[in-house]
Amino acid sequence: MYVYLYDNFVRDKKHSSALKALEISLTDYGIAGKTIRLNNYSDAKSIIYDEIKRGATTVVMVGNDKTFGQVLSGSATAACLFGFLPIGPGNTIAEVLGIPVGPEATTVLSRRRKERLDVGVMNNRYFISQLHVFPSRVEVFYDERLKVSATDKMEVIVCNLQPFYWQRNKKDIQPHIVHPQDGKLEAFLRPLTKRHWFGYTYEEPSIFPFETMEIRGLEPFAVEADGRLTKEIRLKISLARHKVEMIVGRDRKF
Amino acid sequence: MIFQKKSSHISVENDLAELEANSSRTVDDVETVVGPSVNVEGDFASEGNIIVKGSVAGSVRTSKHLSVEQGARIIANVRAGSAQVAGEVRGNMKIKDVLELTSTARIVGDVEVKTIIIEAGALVFGKFMMPGIEGTEKSGRTLKNGQTKKAEAEESPVQ
Numbered sequence: 356m357y358v359y360l361y362d363n364f365v366r367d368k369k370h371s372s373a374l375k376a377l378e379i380s381l382t383d384y385g386i387a388g389k390t391i392r393l394n395n396y397s398d399a400k401s402i403i404y405d406e407i408k409r410g411a412t413t414v415v416m417v418g419n420d421k422t423f424g425q426v427l428s429g430s431a432t433a434a435c436l437f438g439f440l441p442i443g444p445g446n447t448i449a450e451v452l453g454i455p456v457g458p459e460a461t462t463v464l465s466r467r468r469k470e471r472l473d474v475g476v477m478n479n480r481y482f483i484s485q486l487h488v489f490p491s492r493v494e495v496f497y498d499e500r501l502k503v504s505a506t507d508k509m510e511v512i513v514c515n516l517q518p519f520y521w522q523r524n525k526k527d528i529q530p531h532i533v534h535p536q537d538g539k540l541e542a543f544l545r546p547l548t549k550r551h552w553f554g555y556t557y558e559e560p561s562i563f564p565f566e567t568m569e570i571r572g573l574e575p576f577a578v579e580a581d582g583r584l585t586k587e588i589r590l591k592i593s594l595a596r597h598k599v600e601m602i603v604g605r606d607r608k609f
Numbered sequence: 610m611i612f613q614k615k616s617s618h619i620s621v622e623n624d625l626a627e628l629e630a631n632s633s634r635t636v637d638d639v640e641t642v643v644g645p646s647v648n649v650e651g652d653f654a655s656e657g658n659i660i661v662k663g664s665v666a667g668s669v670r671t672s673k674h675l676s677v678e679q680g681a682r683i684i685a686n687v688r689a690g691s692a693q694v695a696g697e698v699r700g701n702m703k704i705k706d707v708l709e710l711t712s713t714a715r716i717v718g719d720v721e722v723k724t725i726i727i728e729a730g731a732l733v734f735g736k737f738m739m740p741g742i743e744g745t746e747k748s749g750r751t752l753k754n755g756q757t758k759k760a761e762a763e764e765s766p767v768q
Contacts, residue, residue, distance in 0.1 A: 501651040501667075546646045559662065561644035564655075 357388030358411040359440075360402070360426060362418030363395060370443055373457060377417070377440060380461040388413075393422075400429035407435050413602075414438070415464065419445040420517060424484040424581030431474050431481040431599050438464050438602040448484055448516050453604025463604040470607070471597035475515040475540055475580075478591055482580040483599075484517040486592065490547050490555070491576035496569040497542075503563070505546035508555065511570060512543040513592055519543050519560075539564040540594050567593045645680065653685070661696070679713050686718075701735075 365374060381387045389411075391402060403414055403426075415438035416426045423439060441449035441456045454460050475482045488511035495503040495511065512519060519541070542563045547555035570576075570590040578587050640657025643649055647663040654670040661675070664682040669675065675689035681696035691706040697715040702708070704722040712730030719736045727733075 501649060501653055504648050504650075506646055506648075544644065544647060546644070548646055558646050559644045560642070561647045561663070562640070562642040564640055564657070 356411050357386055357413045357415060357438075358403075358406045359388060359390045359415045359417055360399065360422075361390055361392045362416075362422040363393055364419075365417055365442055366392070373442055374417075376458040377442070377461060380458045381464075384461055384465040386461070386465055388415075393426075398429070399426040400433075403430045403433050403435070407433060411435060415440055417442060419443055420448050420484055421445065421582055423448050424482070427474075427483040427599060428481050428581040428583070431483070431595075436467075436469065436600050436602065440464065447518055451516050451518060451608045452601070453607030455604070464602055467602055468605065469600055470603045472599045472601050473515065473538065473540075474595045474598040475513065476593045476595050477578070477580055478587070480580070481595070481598070483515060484581055485515065485519075486511075486513040486578065486580040488512070488570060488590070489577045489579070492573040493576055494571050494573070495542070495544065496571065497563060497565050498567050499569075503544060503561070505544070507549060508547045510545040510547065510557070512545075513568070514541045514543065515594075538594075538596070539566060540568070540592065541565075542568060567591070643681075659689075677714075679711075 361374075364370070378387065389406070391406075393399060393402075403411075406414065413436045414426075414430075414433070416422050417440045419441060427437065439449060439452065439454055440460045441454060443456075446456050449456055449460070454463050475486060477486055490508040490510045492507075493509055493511065495509075497503065542565060544561040544563070546558045546561075548558055550556050568591075570587075570592070572588050572590075575586050575588050578585050578590060641655045641659045643659070643661045643663045643665060645662045649663065649665045649667070651667045652670075653659075653665055653667060656672060658674045659669065659671050659676070660678065661669075661681045661683060662678045664684070666684045668685045668687075669683060670688045671690065673690045675687065675692040677683060677692070677694045677696040677698060679695040683696070683698045684700060686700045687698060687702045687704075689702075689704055691708070692702070692704050693709040693711070694714040694716065695711040696713070697717075699717045701718045702716070702720045702722070704720070707724045707726065708720065708722040709726040710716070710728060710731040710733070712728045714728075714731040714733075716731075716733045716735060718734075719738065720733070721738045723740060725737070725739070
C-alpha cells in the first residue's frame with residue numbers, strides 16, 4: 356500500500372496544476388494511495404510508524420529538499436520503502452537520486468528501482484541532506500588522526516545527499532558544484548578572514564571526504580541539520596551505511 | 610548581419626558551456642582539497658587526488674596525484690603516486706611516478722622519484738635518488754669486473 360506525504364507548501368495555488376498532473380499519472384500507473392498533508396505541527400515520524408502498523412509498505416514524500424530532510428531525518432529507521440516526488444523549486448536531492456521534477460517522477464516511482472542509501476549521524480541523530488555549522492571558532496578532527504584549524508572563524512558544511520554549491524565571491528556568476536560521493540560524507544570547510552575594518556570574506560573551501568569527524572568549538576556554535584537548528588559545543592558526525600531503502604531513478608549520481 | 614549576431618551568440622553559449630564543463634570537471638575530479646588559510650596537522654592519508662593550497666604538518670600519503678599550489682607549505686614526509694610542486698615542501702619525498710617542479714617550487718629534503726621535470730627557477734636542497742641510475746651503476750660495475758677478468762685472462766697465457 357502506498358502512502359503519500361504532501362508538504363504544507365504544496366497546497367499553494369501555483370503548484371495545484373503540477374499536483375493534479377502528478378495525481379493523474381499516479382492513477383494511470385495504478386499506484387495511487389492514501390494522501391496525508393503535513394503541516395507545521397505534524398510529526399512525520401509518528402505518522403509513518405502509524406501507517407506502517409496499518410499496512411503501509413511504501414511511503415512517498417511529495418515536496419522539495421526540505422520535505423525530504425524533515426521526513427527522513429526522523430524516520431530513517433522505519434521498516435518501509437521510501438519514494439520521492441519532487442515539486443516546485445529547491446529540488447537538488449531529486450537530481451542526485453535521478454528523479455525528474457514534475458509528473459515524470461511517477462514513472463521512476465512505478466519502476467521501483469530500489470537502492471539503500473547512507474545516512475549521516477550527528478550526536479545520535481540522523482541527517483539526510485546536509486549539515487551546516489555556521490561561522491564560528493571551531494577545530495575539526497578527522498578519524499581521530501587529523502586536525503584541521505583556521506586562524507579565525509570557519510564555516511563547516513557536511514553533505515550527504517545534497518550537492519554543495521559555492522561562489523568564490525559575489526562577482527562569480529557561475530556557482531561551483533560538488534556532488535557528494537557514495538560511501539563517504541563530504542565536509543566543506545570555508546574559513547573566514549578579516550580583510551577590512553568590518554566584515555569577513557570567505558576563502559576558497561577545503562574538501563575532505565571522511566567517515567568519522569568531530570567538531571570541537573572554542574565557544575558554543577549553531578548547527579542546522581535538515582532544517583533543525585541546535586547549539587552544540589562538541590559534535591560527532593559519522594556515517595550509517597545502507598540505512599534507508601529508497602526508490603531511485605536510472606540517472607542517479609551514485 | 611543577423612547571421613553574424615547569431616553566430617556570436619552561439620559561440621558565447623558554447624564558451625559558457627565549455628567553462629561550466631571545465632569547472633565542474635576540475636572540482637569533481639579532485640577528492641581532497643586543503644584550502645588557503647587552513648592548517649592541517651597529523652597523518653594526512655587519502656586514496657584520491659590531493660590539492661594543497663594551505664599548510665600541512667605531519668605526513669602526507671596518497672596513491673594518486675598530489676598538487677602543492679603556489680603559496681602552500683608542507684612540513685612533512687610525502688608519499689604520492691605523482692606530484693606537481695609549486696609551493697614549499699620541507700621533508701623527504703617519495704614519488705612513485707612523475708614529479709614536476711615549477712619555477713616557484715622550494716624543496717628541502719631528499720627526493721626519491723622515477724621521472725622528474727624541473728622548470729628553471731625551482732630550488733632544491735637535498736639528494737635525488739632515481740631507480741634508473743642504480744641499475745646502470747650495477748651494470749657498469751659488472752662491465753668493469755668483466756673487463757678486468759678478460760685482461761687478466763689475456764695476461765696469464767703470455768706469462
